[in-house]
Amino acid sequence: MSARLPSGGLIDRTRTLRFSFDGRRHEGFAGDTLAAALLADGVRLVGRSFKYHRPRGVLTAGPEEPNALVELRSGARREPNTRATVVELYDGLEAQSQNRWPSLRFDLLALNGLFSPLLGAGFYYKTFMWPSAFWEKVYEPLIRRAAGLGSLSTAPDPDHYEKATAFCDLLVVGSGPAGLMAALVAARSGARVILAEQDCLFGGRCLSERIVLGDGSAHRWVQSVVAELAATPGVRLLPRTTVVGxxxxxxxxxxxxxxxxxxxxxxxxPRQRLWRIVAKRAVLAAGALERPLVFGDNDLPGVMLASAVSTYINRYAVRPGERAVLYADNDHAWATVADLRAAGAEIVAIVDPRPDARARAAVVARDAPLLTGVVRRALGGRSLQGVEVVGADGHVHRLDCDLLAMSGGWAPTLHLTSHLGAKPRWDAERSMFLPEQLPPWLLVAGAAGGELTTAAALSTGIRIAEGSLQSLGIAPRGVTPPVAGEEADAWTPLWRAPSGRGKRFIDFQNDVTTADLELAHREGFGASEHAKRYTTLGMATDQGKTSALNGLATLAAFTGKSIGEVGTTTYRPPYTPVAIGALAGHHRGPDFRPTRLTPSHEWAREQGAVFIESGAWLRAQYFPRAGETDWLPPVIREVQAVRSTVGLCDVSTLGKIELKGPDALRFIERLYANGWQTLAVGRARYGVMLREDGRVMDDGTVARLGEQHWFMTTTTANAVAVYQHMQHCHQVLWPELDVQFTSVTEQWAQFAVAGPRSRELLRRILASGEDLSNDAFPYMAAQAVTLTDGLRGRLFRLSFSGELAYEIAVPARHGDAVIRRLAAAGEDLGVVPYGIEALGVMRIEKGHVAGNELTGRTSAQQLGLGRMLSTQKDYIGARLARLPALDDPADTQLVGVRPVDVKTRLMSGAHFLPLAAPTTFEHEQGYVTSVAYSPSLGHWIALGLLKNGRHRHGERLRAVDLLRSQETEVEICEPVFIDPQGARLRG
Amino acid sequence: MRIHCPHCGPRGHDEFVHHGDAAPRRPQADAPDAAFHDYVYLRDNPAGPYRELWFHAAGCHSWLVVERDTRTHEIRSVTFARGDA
Incomplete structure (x- = not known):
């Protein structure tokens, strides 16, 4: 049975679109929504309700729809809970109904309705209390199956989302008469304008209602205004765009x-684009939402908002019913009667609770009976078949109908005005919540501000835009609104639902009835925020757009308060549901954040490096050769190569900061805990930096390249934090110091050249004049150097590995060439690339602290660096570092750890416990921080933090790893395993 | 939020790093321990106007003193922290 009208509507009848709903094939036209096309094909049952699985049909024609939720698309693109009333039809569309089993027409779980006394408000707090173990295993899975909305696709989203930012003088939200007028005033005045419309078409109510503006239809007027806006420079039109926050x-x-x-x-x-719009002024012209009326079984398919009935007729040329009853408490809804008549539907009756409307309504009613009274109950099984009306005289009428168009008046769409926390104000005279406490940059026009007639919308749109522009210093250019006809807008709201049989739904989406609210009130949850949580009123995808006002009115009746006194719940963004993908944009998977590549990355890749994330960096972890399938063999080989010949490692990821100025030395003195006065030009020194609370912040080296020229490194992990800290020290604490510094991390490629033959290798790439002898370039020397091809770089004799070692720095763009030259020049020496695993092994062998020990909770004294703390100067952390608590023997200290049985492996994170004591928390004495297999020693070694550890060398303990169920007997030792005198690195 | 950086102009707050109360002044080196304790650990948390430090991390790297009403996020002034003493 087709309900499509032979002509009219804003649809393109030349473009037939095929689609399927629950596997059945249907056809619609371009310009349809899914809901319109289903109604046109006579489909009235589109979903089952959340809790009771009651049959539901289309209630609205917009984003406020609580019933017609469908799963759209299939496979990875399947999306649950899409509102069929805003889904634009396309050829091949696939939709499935939700929350029914086994089928929409025959839903076994509709039996839930019979158990509804058990499922009332707060049921999950009460019914399934005992036994508690049943909750997780039995009750929750059961409830989740029975109650719920659609199901997600668990496949990765194949689509692409992007983000964009836009700036404007005036943002206009909504393109009904008020929004179009505001945008036009601003456009003609030369302002930068963004007009955002959630619909695919501009026009708002002009698309849904038969309005005459000037000497033509409102729709024609809309087209001319939009054409002018589109042609005006500085105007951006954003259809299909919902301003959500x-x-x-x-x-x-x-x-x-x-x-x-x-x-x-x-x-x-992209599938969707998330806009951040920064507007000097914004005009909210988002219109108003029609309020449903509450009566028994008011959720039957065939019960529809009057405005939706008009929309389906006027915009989509669909007649939603053959025999209609209008039930409204306002004159505005009478336009729907005219629309129904024009569509060829029979008007069975007009039901109006207002005695005073009788005389006015007679004109509209014509030959239809006019009943003063209320609808008590809707009748029917899966679809509406009639209504019971109680007349003012108490007489009950039974009317046969297949469509009930209802209207309880209009509620301004003011959500966006309340996102910053302002509560709307209840206007008792006009029976609406109105925006309150607006910031000066946010204004409201048209129905969103309570101006319900077209004429008022047009004039407020102009007036508000003019005021906004004037406040920005832009002279507004005059716009004359088209003449709008008279509109009937008398309204006496009907808040009370009649008593009687049937469930009287307030929130269709959450199956919340007046009985639930009564129960909530009776049990002490009658405040609006409490009632929302207790009954779920106003939750889920529609966020109470059709239910909030009826809920508040019902609570008001129970509590004896006014609706204003009950007050709205808090409005929060987003206005309508937003896909997580849109919020993430490009930032997902490996693109979650930018990846930083080292200057030698391409070369390392060619060498077969396995890479690992190190902060935002991708670093070579190790370089496996053919046959090396596990990570340990290449690491052992790399360490042995460095300790016997020479290795290359990219250390460019260290934070690098260049400082200059007469006060640079003074600044560095205050920044680091140790002293720098005696550091000569051409030398470097290890430094420790504290936070003001006395704990270690970071460590690194500082080289003095000139009298007033310094170069410091930070750890990779703390590079950003240390730089920011330095800016704080300089700008906030000591602005009087004459020093300048900047991060040059990205500017320099820096490579460690480490091992007994490192000097030999470097000589091959440095200009002949560069003297690398131990006398000329000793341990901790730092100087500018020239390479054989004339390239200028810097050479530092630093050693993290404990071997004779250097770090050579060249401008980053030469990094790739220089690492290749080093590799080529050292081929006959057996040079190997080594990754950060080998680097880590060697630093543990040498007892150097790193991230695992520099946790932000350790003091210099704990880490064995106490002697570095200068007593001769003030520096960040100087005072609190001297507090006894930071050097308390009862606290942990850095130790070395070796297994008693050298064949056993050590585990990072294992806790130290005495050999005899039980494995309980009170016997815990510290933990293992870093472990490595030492190729030099042939067994596992570790660093750890142990209570009073410095005085316990030689003691045996248990290292207990409860997570991996492993226990190892260990011996505590000096935290240096190789060359404790440092003879090699000075060689 | 939009912060009007005196160097870069109005920018989104996500370009900035928040550092809290701008009031504490680092004590002189010879001040008592208690003064350092208070400097490190004590912060006001007013409901109302608040002077706080922000770092323009994704901009000019200026440390700024932003006077913000914690109830409304209204920003009354933004100045360079340098020379704020």
């Missing part, structure tokens, strides 16, 4: 559905 200082978030109206986005196009 208001943020401080005039920032807004909007979601543009770029390609949701097609089966899949074309190549290189």
């Amino acid at each position: 208001t943020y401080d200082h005039g920032a807004y978030t909007a979601v543009e559905r770029v390609n949701d109206h097609v089966a899949a986005p074309p190549p290189f196009e």
Whole structure:
């Protein structure tokens, strides 16, 4: 049975679109929504309700829809809970109904309705209390199966989302009469304008209602205004874009559905675009939402908002029913009667609770009976078959009908005005919540501000835009609104639902009835925020757009308060649901954040490096050769090569900061805990930096390249934090110091050349004049050098490995060439690349602390660096580092750890316990921080933090790893395993 | 939030790093331990106007003193921290 009208509507009848719903094939036209096309094909049952699995149909024609939720698309693109009332039809669309089993028409779980006394408000707090172990295993899975909305695709989202930022003088939200007028005033005045419309078409109510503006239809007027806006420079039109959130200082978030109206986005196009809009002024012209009326079984398919009935007739040329009853408490809804008549539907009756409307309504009613009274109950099984009306005289009428168009008046769409925390104000005279405490940059026009007639919308749109522009210093250019006809807008709201049989739904989406709210009130949850949590009123995808006002009115009746006194719940972004993908944009998977590559990355890749994330960096972890399938053999080989010949490692990821100025020395003195006065030009020194609370912040080396020229390194992990800390010290604490510094981490490629033959290798790439002899370039020397091809670089004789070693720095763009030259020049020496695993092994062998020990909770004294703390100067952390608590023997100290049985492996994170004591927390004495297999010693070694550890060398303990169920007997030792005198690195 | 950096102009707050109360002044080296304790650990947490330090990390690297009302996020002034004493 087709309900499509032979003509009219804003659809393109030349483009037939095929689609399927629950596997059945249907056809619609371009310009349809899924809901419109289903109604046109006579489909009235589109979903089952959340809790009771009651049959549901289409209630609205917009994003406020609580019933017609469907799973859209299939496979990885399947998306649950999409509102069929805003899904644009495309050829090949696939939709499935939700929350039914085994089928939509025959849903076994509809039996839930019979158990509804058990499922009332707060049921999950009460019914399934005992036994408690049943909750997780039995009750919750059961409830989750029975109650719920659609199901997610668990496959990765194949689509692409992007983010964009836009700036404007005036943002206009909504393109009904008020929004279009505001945008036009601003456009003609030369302002930068963004007009955001959630629909695919501009026009708002002009698309849904038969309005005459000037001497033509409102729709024609819309087209002319939009054409002018589109042709005006500085105007950006954003259809299919919902402004979902208001943020401080005039920032807004909007979601543009770029390609949701097609089966899949074309190549290189995003599915959706998340806009951040920064507007000097914004005009909210988002219109109003029609309120449903509450009566028994008011959720039957066939019960529809009057405005939705008009929309389906006027915009989509669909007649939602053959025999209609209008039930409204306002004159505005009478336009729907005219629309129904024009569509060829029979008007069975007009039911109006207002005695005073009788005389006015007679004109509209014509030959239809006019009943003063209320609808008590809707009748029917899966679809509406009639209504019971109680007349003012108490007489009960039974009317046969297949469509009930209802209207309880209009509620301004003011969500965006409340996102910053302002509570709307209840206007008792006009029976609406109105925006309150607006910031000066956010204004409201048209129905969103309570101006419900077209004429008022047009004039407020102009007035608000003019005021906004004037406040920005832009002279507004005059716009004359078209003449709008008279509109009937008298309204006496009907808040009370009649008593009687049937469930009286307030929140269709969450199956919340007046009985649930009564129960909530009776049990002490009658405040609006409490009632929401207790009953779930206003939750889920529609966030109470059709239910909030009826809920508050019902609570008000129970509590004897006014609706204003009950007050709204808090409005929070987003206004409508937003896909997580849109919020993430490009930032997902490996693109979650930018990846930093070292200058030698390409070369390392060619060498077969295995890479590992180190902060934002990708670093070579180790370089396996053919046959090396596990990580340990290459690491052992790399360490042995460095300790016997020479190795190369990219250390460019260290934070590098260059300092200059007469006060650079003074600044460095205050920054680091140790002294620098005696550091000569051409020398480097190890430094420790504390936080002001006395704990170690970072360590690194500082080289003095000139009298007033210094170069320091930080750990890779702390590079950003240390630089920011230095800026704080300089700008906030000591602005009087004459020093300048900047991060040069990205500017220099820096390579460690380590091992007994490192000097020999470097000589081959440095200009002949460079003297690398131990006298000329001793341990801790730091100088500018020239390479054989004339390239200028810097050479530091630093050793993290404990071997004779250097770090050579060249401008980053030469890094790739220099690492290749080093590798080529050292081929006959047996040079090997080594990764950060080998680097880590060698630093543990040498007892150097790193990230595992520099946790931010350790003091210099604990780490064995106490002697470095200068007593001759003030520096960051100087005072609190001297507190006894930071050098308490009862606290842990850095120790070396070796297994008693050299064949056993040590585990990082294992806790130290005495040999005899039980494995309980009170006997815990510290833990293992870093472990490595030492190729030099032939067994596992570790560093750890042990209570009073410095005085316990030689003691045996248990290292207990409860997570891996492993226990090792260990011996505590000096935290240096190789060359404790440092003879090799000075050689 | 939008912060009007005196060097870069109005920028989104995500370009900045928040550092809290701008009031504490680092004590002189010879001040008592208690003064350092208070400097490191004590912070006001007012509901209302608050002077706080922000670092323009994704901009000019200036440390700024932002006077912000913690109830409304209204920003009354933004100045360079340098020379704020």
